[in-house]
Structures are given as C-alpha cells and as structure tokens.
Amino acid sequence: MVQQQRAAVTRAQIVRGAAEMFDKSGFEGASLVEIVEAAGMTKGALYFHFNSKEELARHIIAEQHRISIATVQAIAEQEASAIEQIVMLCHEMARQIVQDPIVRAGIRITLELSADDRGPAGPYLDWITACQTLATRAVVEGDLLTSIDPPSFARFVIGAFTGVQTVSQVLAHRTDLEQRVDQMWMFLLPGIMPATRHHGMTRIRAARTNVPVTGSSDHQDQPATTN
Amino acid sequence: MVQQQRAAVTRAQIVRGAAEMFDKSGFEGASLVEIVEAAGMTKGALYFHFNSKEELARHIIAEQHRISIATVQAIAEQEASAIEQIVMLCHEMARQIVQDPIVRAGIRITLELSADDRGPAGPYLDWITACQTLATRAVVEGDLLTSIDPPSFARFVIGAFTGVQTVSQVLAHRTDLEQRVDQMWMFLLPGIMPATRHHGMTRIRAARTNVPVTGSSDHQDQPATTN
Numbered sequence: 001m002v003q004q005q006r007a008a009v010t011r012a013q014i015v016r017g018a019a020e021m022f023d024k025s026g027f028e029g030a031s032l033v034e035i036v037e038a039a040g041m042t043k044g045a046l047y048f049h050f051n052s053k054e055e056l057a058r059h060i061i062a063e064q065h066r067i068s069i070a071t072v073q074a075i076a077e078q079e080a081s082a083i084e085q086i087v088m089l090c091h092e093m094a095r096q097i098v099q100d101p102i103v104r105a106g107i108r109i110t111l112e113l114s115a116d117d118r119g120p121a122g123p124y125l126d127w128i129t130a131c132q133t134l135a136t137r138a139v140v141e142g143d144l145l146t147s148i149d150p151p152s153f154a155r156f157v158i159g160a161f162t163g164v165q166t167v168s169q170v171l172a173h174r175t176d177l178e179q180r181v182d183q184m185w186m187f188l189l190p191g192i193m194p195a196t197r198h199h200g201m202t203r204i205r206a207a208r209t210n211v212p213v214t215g216s217s218d219h220q221d222q223p224a225t226t227n
Numbered sequence: 228m229v230q231q232q233r234a235a236v237t238r239a240q241i242v243r244g245a246a247e248m249f250d251k252s253g254f255e256g257a258s259l260v261e262i263v264e265a266a267g268m269t270k271g272a273l274y275f276h277f278n279s280k281e282e283l284a285r286h287i288i289a290e291q292h293r294i295s296i297a298t299v300q301a302i303a304e305q306e307a308s309a310i311e312q313i314v315m316l317c318h319e320m321a322r323q324i325v326q327d328p329i330v331r332a333g334i335r336i337t338l339e340l341s342a343d344d345r346g347p348a349g350p351y352l353d354w355i356t357a358c359q360t361l362a363t364r365a366v367v368e369g370d371l372l373t374s375i376d377p378p379s380f381a382r383f384v385i386g387a388f389t390g391v392q393t394v395s396q397v398l399a400h401r402t403d404l405e406q407r408v409d410q411m412w413m414f415l416l417p418g419i420m421p422a423t424r425h426h427g428m429t430r431i432r433a434a435r436t437n438v439p440v441t442g443s444s445d446h447q448d449q450p451a452t453t454n
Contacts, residue, residue: 026339028255111393112253112339121397128394152410155394159407160383163390166338167355167382170348180386183379191418 011049014039015063018056019105027057027109057109064106065122067096072130075209082137083144083193084207087185089130090161092209094177097165111166127158143197143204153192160184238276241266242290245283246332254284254336284336288349291333294323295353298440309364310371310420311434314412316357317388319436321404324392338393354385370424370431380419387411 017039132154244266359381
C-alpha cells in the first residue's frame with residue numbers, strides 16, 4: 001500500500017514535470033530528458049509509468065478533460081441562472097489557465113496540435129457541449145433571445161474565448177485575461193439578451209463560481225487518482 | 228537580368244515549399260530536408276537564399292505582414308462605412324487563410340510560437356491597429372455606440388476571430404469558416420450598434436471586399452518582389 005502510494009506520488013511528479021515542460025516548450029519542443037529533469041526523476045522512473053512523450057501528452061489532455069467535466073458539474077450545482085453559469089464557465093477556464101500548470105500544458109498541446117489534422121477536438125467539444133446545454137436553458141429562462149441558435153452560439157463563445165486567451169497570452173502574458181473575458185461579455189450581452197432583461201447585465205457579468213476546481217497538480221503531496 | 232529573374236523565381240519556389248511544410252507540420256515539425264523536397268530544389272539552392280529555418284519563418288511572417296498591410300489599404304480605398312470595413316477585414320482574413328498557403332503558414336507559425344514568450348506579436352498588432360482605427364471612425368460615423376472603447380473592442384474582435392478560426396480548423400477543417408465569421412457578427416452587431424442603426428445590420432454583415440489581396444504564392448510564375 002505504501003509502495004502504491006509512493007508510485008502514485010512519483011507518477012504525479014512526472015506529470016507535473018511534463019506539464020511544466022510542455023507549457024514552456026510545447027509538445028514538439030519538450031524533450032523527455034528535460035521532463036525527467038523538471039520532475040527530479042530518473043529516466044527509468046519515467047518509463048516505468050509512461051512509454052513515450054505522446055503518452056504523457058495524452059494523459060495531460062485526459063486530465064484536462066477530467067478537470068473540465070468537474071468544473072461544469074461544480075458550476076451546475078450552484079444557484080445561478082444558465083446565462084450566469086456560461087459567464088462563470090469562461091472566467092473559471094481563464095482562472096484555471098492562469099493558475100493550473102496542467103490546464104496550461106493541456107491548452108498549449110491542444111493549440112499546437114490544433115494547427116494540423118491530428119488536432120484533438122476533445123477539449124473544445126467538452127466546453128462547447130457544456131455551453132450549448134446552458135445556452136438552451138438560458139433561452140428557456142428568457143435571458144437569451146429566442147433567435148439565438150444554442151449550438152452556433154456555444155461554438156462562437158468557446159471560439160471567442162480561445163482567441164481572447166491566445167491574444168492575451170501573446171500581448172500581455174495573460175495578466176489581463178480576466179479583464180478581457182469581462183470585456184467579451186460587455187460587448188456580447190446587450191446583443192444576445194432581450195431588452196427586458198438588460199437590467200441584469202451587470203450582475204451576469206460579475207458571476208463567478210465559488211467552488212474553483214483544482215487539477216492534479218495540487219495532488220502532489222497525496223496519491224494521484226490515476227487509472 | 229535573366230539570372231536575377233531566375234534567382235527570384237527559385238526564391239519564391241523555396242518560400243512556397245517552406246509555406247507548404249510549415250502549414251502541414253508546423254515550425255518545429257518541418258525539416259529543411261522536407262522543405263527542399265517540397266520546393267523541388269537542392270539544399271544548396273536553399274542555403275543560397277536562406278541561412279536557416281528561422282530565416283524562412285521570419286520571411287513568411289514578414290510576407291504575411293506585407294499582405295496584411297496591403298489588405299487594410301485595399302479595404303480603406305473602398306466606398307464603405309468603417310463598420311463595414313471591419314466586417315470586410317474579418318472575412319478577407321478568413322478568405323486568405325483558406326486560400327493562401329503563405330498566410331496559412333504564417334498563422335500556424337504565429338500560433339505555434341504564440342504559446343510561449345518568443346511569440347511574435349506583430350501579426351496580431353497589425354490587425355488590432357487597423358481594427359482600432361476603423362472602430363474609432365465607426366463611433367464618429369454613428370454605427371458604434373459611444374460607450375464602445377475602440378482599443379478594447381479591436382482587441383476583442385481580433386481575439387474572437389483568432390479563436391473562431393482555430394475552432395473551425397479543428398472541428399471542420401475551416402470549411403465553415405465564412406459561416407462562423409458571419410455568425411460572430413450576427414451575435415455581436417446588435418449589442419454594439421445604436422438601435423437607430425440596426426436596420427443596416429444585414430447590409431453590414433454582408434460587406435465583403437471586392438479587391439482580394441494575393442500573397443506571393445501567386446507569384447510563382449513571375450519574379451517575386453523580394454528585398
């Protein structure tokens with residue numbers, strides 16, 4: 001049991017080291033030697049847990065998927081309207097990107113691989129699906145115009161968020177990300193909400209989740225729950 | 228003179244080969260050997276014109292910059308309101324990404340390098356600056372609400388476009404890009420235009436430039452105008 005726990009700690013350390021290197025140098029740029037060094041491990045320890053850099057990348061994308069699903073669930077359990085939950089989702093994605101190295105590495109790998117056909121659609125689809133469900137509810141709740149098509153709208157929101165964070169990364173090292181996400185909603189809300197609901201826009205823009213979801217990067221002192 | 232022309236043709240062929248490979252495999256993924264093969268050249272011919280893969284990448288980003296500036300000028304010369312010109316810019320960017328391998332390679336290299344601190348801000352700033360100038364004029368022309376801050380708005384438009392094209396690439400190989408850009412304006416315009424101008428929204432959404440700017444990829448049969 002102690003041995004199992006030790007193996008899990010080692011594994012989590014490797015994942016954290018890999019996340020750091022992928023975040024810093026990208027999937028193509030990061031070498032296994034650097035990952036081993038960043039994790040403070042031997043190459044043998046790494047190969048005991050992961051067969052290749054590809055497997056590490058897949059694990060990080062899977063971990064990011066787990067975090068996404070947990071985030072959507074945590075937000076769904078809050079007392080908030082659907083449109084507020086969509087705003088919460090965007091700000092929670094932004095917070096995770098800034099604070100969680102696993103999420104940041106997942107985003108970087110995804111963006112890097114997105115440029116060609118082997119690009120993983122999963123991370124985008126997770127968020128688009130969640131946003132679409134909420135948009136459908138927001139129409140029913142009267143906060144979104146009935147003319148808004150939830151699938152197209154969800155695709156736009158996730159697309160816009162993706163690019164807003166890319167530009168924030170390039171021009172401001174993401175220091176202005178929360179502000180830029182807030183501006184996105186400032187420009188968007190008046191055009192997608194019925195005029196009779198406009199009085200609620202300030203409250204909606206201010207919606208934030210109070211149950212932040214943490215990635216496995218925070219599990220480094222305890223056994224990681226890996227498959 | 229004939230020799231100079233031949234050198235220019237060779238150079239353009241190399242740039243085109245490099246653009247193809249960068250577009251397909253990214254900056255890190257593309258090798259000089261593959262670029263030489265894609266261009267149908269010898270390694271010697273390549274090294275006569277470019278010292279390294281970095282120099283080729285820089286040349287492609289500079290070429291993309293030249294196309295951007297030419298596009299903004301071509302659109303500025305059209306008889307169209309500033310808000311229509313912003314819509315034209317977005318659709319012209321989309322058209323170029325779909326049709327011009329140099330632009331596509333430039334975008335891919337930029338996105339790949341955007342993920343870390345050596346990311347080139349230039350391509351984003353070109354478009355943000357152009358969009359900001361137009362947004363300032365659109366406020367004066369009464370098509371944008373006076374509450375809209377042109378710098379923040381320009382940054383959001385270019386960010387949103389960047390992500391909309393990323394998601395379109397991953398989920399639909401960019402086949403739906405024009406439609407997604409149109410939807411972006413459908414969601415945005417009602418919230419950023421004064422109600423008294425809403426009757427013009429359909430016309431504004433339909434604005435397209437009629438002087439498409441072509442990249443040097445189209446110069447392959449004639450001497451490229453390189454420095």
